[in-house]
Amino acid sequence: MEKVVTGEKRVFMTGNEVVCRAALAAGAEIMYGYPITPQNEIMHYWTRLAPRFGRRFLQTEDELSAGFATLGGVLAGRKAFTATAGPGNVLMQEPLAMAEMMRLPVVSIVVQRGGPSTATVIYSQQEVTLTTFGGNGEGLRFVYSTASHQELYDYTIKAFNLAWRYRFPVFVLADGYQGKMREPLTIYDPESRGIHMEETDAYLGRHGIPGLDRPPGHFRNTYNTEEELYAVMQGHIAAFEQAAEEVSEYETEPADGGLLITGHGIVARAVQQAAVQLRSAGFPVGYFRPITLRPLPVGALRDTAARHRQILVVESAYGQLGRLLRDAIYGCPAEVHALCKPGMGVTAEEIAVRAKQLCAARED
Amino acid sequence: MAVEPVMPKSWRLESKPHKFCPGCGHGIALKALGLAIDELGIQDRTVFGCDIGCSLLAWDFFNMDTVQTHHGRTTPVIYGVKRANPELICIAYMGDGGGYAIGAQHLVNAAARNELITVVLVNNTQYAMTGGQMAPTTLPGQKTETTPYGRDVLTAGYPMRGPEMIAEITPDGAYVARGTVARSRQLGNMLVRALENQLSGRGFSFVEVLATCPTNWRTNAQQTWSFLENTVENYYPVGELKIPLSDPEEEM
Amino acid sequence: MRRYVEAYVGEGTSGKSEVAVNRALELTTRGRRVTMVDLDIVKPCYTLRPIQGSLLAMGVAEVVTWASRDQVGMGETPVLWNPAASWVLQRSGDIVFDVGYGVEGAKALALVEGSEVEADLRVIMVINTTNPLTATVSDIVEVVSSFPAVHALVHNTHLGDETTAEIIQDGARIVGEAASVLHMPVVATTAVAELAAAIGEVDCAGHQVRAIRRLMTDTFW
Numbered sequence: 139m140e141k142v143v144t145g146e147k148r149v150f151m152t153g154n155e156v157v158c159r160a161a162l163a164a165g166a167e168i169m170y171g172y173p174i175t176p177q178n179e180i181m182h183y184w185t186r187l188a189p190r191f192g193r194r195f196l197q198t199e200d201e202l203s204a205g206f207a208t209l210g211g212v213l214a215g216r217k218a219f220t221a222t223a224g225p226g227n228v229l230m231q232e233p234l235a236m237a238e239m240m241r242l243p244v245v246s247i248v249v250q251r252g253g254p255s256t257a258t259v260i261y262s263q264q265e266v267t268l269t270t271f272g273g274n275g276e277g278l279r280f281v282y283s284t285a286s287h288q289e290l291y292d293y294t295i296k297a298f299n300l301a302w303r304y305r306f307p308v309f310v311l312a313d314g315y316q317g318k319m320r321e322p323l324t325i326y327d328p329e330s331r332g333i334h335m336e337e338t339d340a341y342l343g344r345h346g347i348p349g350l351d352r353p354p355g356h357f358r359n360t361y362n363t364e365e366e367l368y369a370v371m372q373g374h375i376a377a378f379e380q381a382a383e384e385v386s387e388y389e390t391e392p393a394d395g396g397l398l399i400t401g402h403g404i405v406a407r408a409v410q411q412a413a414v415q416l417r418s419a420g421f422p423v424g425y426f427r428p429i430t431l432r433p434l435p436v437g438a439l440r441d442t443a444a445r446h447r448q449i450l451v452v453e454s455a456y457g458q459l460g461r462l463l464r465d466a467i468y469g470c471p472a473e474v475h476a477l478c479k480p481g482m483g484v485t486a487e488e489i490a491v492r493a494k495q496l497c498a499a500r501e502d
Numbered sequence: 503m504a505v506e507p508v509m510p511k512s513w514r515l516e517s518k519p520h521k522f523c524p525g526c527g528h529g530i531a532l533k534a535l536g537l538a539i540d541e542l543g544i545q546d547r548t549v550f551g552c553d554i555g556c557s558l559l560a561w562d563f564f565n566m567d568t569v570q571t572h573h574g575r576t577t578p579v580i581y582g583v584k585r586a587n588p589e590l591i592c593i594a595y596m597g598d599g600g601g602y603a604i605g606a607q608h609l610v611n612a613a614a615r616n617e618l619i620t621v622v623l624v625n626n627t628q629y630a631m632t633g634g635q636m637a638p639t640t641l642p643g644q645k646t647e648t649t650p651y652g653r654d655v656l657t658a659g660y661p662m663r664g665p666e667m668i669a670e671i672t673p674d675g676a677y678v679a680r681g682t683v684a685r686s687r688q689l690g691n692m693l694v695r696a697l698e699n700q701l702s703g704r705g706f707s708f709v710e711v712l713a714t715c716p717t718n719w720r721t722n723a724q725q726t727w728s729f730l731e732n733t734v735e736n737y738y739p740v741g742e743l744k745i746p747l748s749d750p751e752e753e754m
Numbered sequence: 755m756r757r758y759v760e761a762y763v764g765e766g767t768s769g770k771s772e773v774a775v776n777r778a779l780e781l782t783t784r785g786r787r788v789t790m791v792d793l794d795i796v797k798p799c800y801t802l803r804p805i806q807g808s809l810l811a812m813g814v815a816e817v818v819t820w821a822s823r824d825q826v827g828m829g830e831t832p833v834l835w836n837p838a839a840s841w842v843l844q845r846s847g848d849i850v851f852d853v854g855y856g857v858e859g860a861k862a863l864a865l866v867e868g869s870e871v872e873a874d875l876r877v878i879m880v881i882n883t884t885n886p887l888t889a890t891v892s893d894i895v896e897v898v899s900s901f902p903a904v905h906a907l908v909h910n911t912h913l914g915d916e917t918t919a920e921i922i923q924d925g926a927r928i929v930g931e932a933a934s935v936l937h938m939p940v941v942a943t944t945a946v947a948e949l950a951a952a953i954g955e956v957d958c959a960g961h962q963v964r965a966i967r968r969l970m971t972d973t974f975w
């Protein structure tokens with residue numbers, strides 16, 4: 139296959155184009171998609187660039203089909219992916235539940251838009267609950283929340299590798315700001331950085347006559363007794379928990395005895411900026427950013443939370459990250475506060491204002 | 503001398519007897535399909551997808567790679583497989599609810615795009631696995647669990663004529679037929695032609711199979727066949743609805 | 755007096771809006787009447803709307819774009835054609851178009867009444883060599899050829915806040931070479947003031963260097 143990138147290159151582009159280039163670099167062979175803003179440009183760039191490298195595309199009739207056809211692509215042994223947003227992500231949960239049940243390595247890029255319902259096409263962090271625990275299942279999927287174009291590139295590549303290594307569906311959770319924003323990043327060929335790209339293999343259509351040369355591959359997602367399902371789920375959950383140790387990622391800079399500000403995705407940039415500013419102004423403020431929202435870095439989160447007296451959860455949603463975090467740190471004595479702006483961006487300045495109030499209240 | 507029933511080569515002995523009820527049309531439909539696959543010698547490269555509903559009971563039916571999907575979603579999974587690996591012969595097997603109701607958008611769009619797959623849709627005039635509710639194919643006046651006084655077309659709407667619709671919306675190159683389990687040799691020929699259509703790359707192929715469901719029809723053997731051959735076939739005429747113009751056999 | 759009718763096109767992240775806005779301001783400071791037209795219908799089209807007020811305050815005669823109040827009640831970010839844009843060529847004075855990205859964006863120009871016969875119209879393509887779509891001579895030649903009727907190029911290589919004079923000079927060589935293959939003039943190399951000063955009046959490929967201000971940062975996209 140022709141190399142998509144040779145060596146390393148500092149470039150300037152929009153996030154959606156970054157995702158497309160990363161998928162190409164990761165060796166994605168086919169994309170299935172359905173138009174929905176703000177992810178459309180992933181398809182635009184893919185349909186423009188993919189034919190140069192012999193990669194394929196199918197525009198389906200809706201997101202259900204895009205998702206299920208992606209499962210078909212994976213079943214045929216190809217690195218397949220899709221991208222969606224908002225109401226499309228709702229429909230995508232049905233195929234993704236099947237991927238969860240059957241351990242199919244599907245990669246989905248979610249470019250969050252405002253909700254509920256059709257709402258805005260611009261930005262939000264309101265698809266956290268849906269992306270981490272959507273579908274009728276247990277949330278056996280990996281969800282990366284990216285904060286920069288560099289991360290969009292790095293984690294899209296990683297998503298394909300993790301999916302095929304662990305055989306769980308993987309989401310890259312971006313947002314409309316990241317999709318449309320432009321900033322510099324370094325693109326590279328993963329192999330040249332020593333990143334081993336996982337091999338794929340086919341579930342369906344393997345070599346030989348089934349029943350004669352090999353057993354037929356019979357894959358299902360339905361069981362007629364509770365015991366049968368329970369046994370299957372025990373296996374899946376054990377595999378997920380084992381993978382969770384290796385997969386979960388975070389960034390932190392604690393401030394013992396002080397205030398810990400948390401946020402994910404692009405909001406984490408503002409959180410980090412606010413924490414750094416406040417610290418240099420003498421306030422005891424640290425930050426914690428989960429990079430994987432599923433599985434959450436529970437151990438690190440609990441340890442870090444325990445070192446602080448207060449926690450401020452900042453998000454462009456009404457407590458979706460907050461619920462995940464509160465659950466993870468249950469029993470920790472730190473007070474938990476929230477700064478929620480559903481469907482709106484959050485600036486470092488407004489975080490700093492709130493953080494100062496909390497620090498001051500604590501001293502009173 | 504005892505008559506040895508012929509089991510298609512592509513069937514999987516280990517999963518027989520199959521899971522369908524006695525007198526069920528699925529068994530006959532799948533036998534015709536198995537024989538068609540044997541005749542074409544494509545067992546080693548055929549991928550079979552089955553839906554939710556009684557069609558799912560075929561998940562381990564064949565000595566062929568098989569995936570059982572969600573209700574209505576076999577069509578997109580199967581064209582997803584075909585798009586990703588065009589070498590494979592891909593069959594989507596489903597019921598009338600899966601194809602004409604919850605998965606109608608997939609069937610319509612796959613047909614209109616002329617996806618190179620074969621859809622086999624079993625029409626037994628109601629939802630069988632969920633216990634006999636009205637389906638898009640339930641006949642006017644027919645009693646089901648959700649039309650206990652008979653399907654009133656004014657309140658419950660009219661039945662769907664699937665092959666007629668598919669024949670209308672597909673481009674030349676598609677093959678569309680309606681067969682019945684009451685004439686399995688004719689049905690077998692239709693399935694061979696449908697699969698040939700995919701093999702030759704001509705286009706989409708679609709076979710609706712009129713089938714029996716004695717369990718939910720609550721009919722004995724005689725009533726079952728009579729309902730199928732008289733009432734159902736009368737409403738849904740059996741035959742080929744669309745043959746590719748480029749079909750050499752047709753040109754003769 | 756000759757009037758300038760210029761349409762700035764280019765790939766996403768080329769900086770075409772920035773270049774167009776700076777050109778409009780430059781013409782304004784020369785005392786000319788300038789109408790700035792937002793032709794970006796490549797969704798979501800947020801280019802000039804947020805800075806409409808400041809452009810007017812800086813002396814641009816008119817800014818034809820959607821006002822925020824026009825967008826309320828439309829549901830999604832609209833890809834609606836602004837009827838005022840259809841007739842802008844009838845106006846007196848200079849016209850500067852900021853066109854949406856890519857080939858599809860550039861085609862929007864055809865929707866402006868009279869654009870196909872407007873003798874003064876110059877379509878200027880903005881190139882940034884740090885976008886992989888226009889990174890090499892052959893990429894640029896291919897992309898420019900795919901656009902409808904481009905008359906000239908502006909070289910605007912940049913890496914956002916990481917831009918250096920060397921990056922611009924590297925870009926200048928590539929764009930210069932592409933321009934000679936295409937037999938097209940390079941109107942200018944554009945750079946923020948301090949980098950423009952560092953490079954001097956002409957860059958290494960002999961293109962005139964034009965200092966620009968970064969105004970589009972206020973539009974977010």
Ligand code: SF4
Binds near residue numbers: 525527718
């Ligand atoms: S319920 Fe009807 S369709 Fe289902 S297996 Fe029994 S007879 Fe066949």
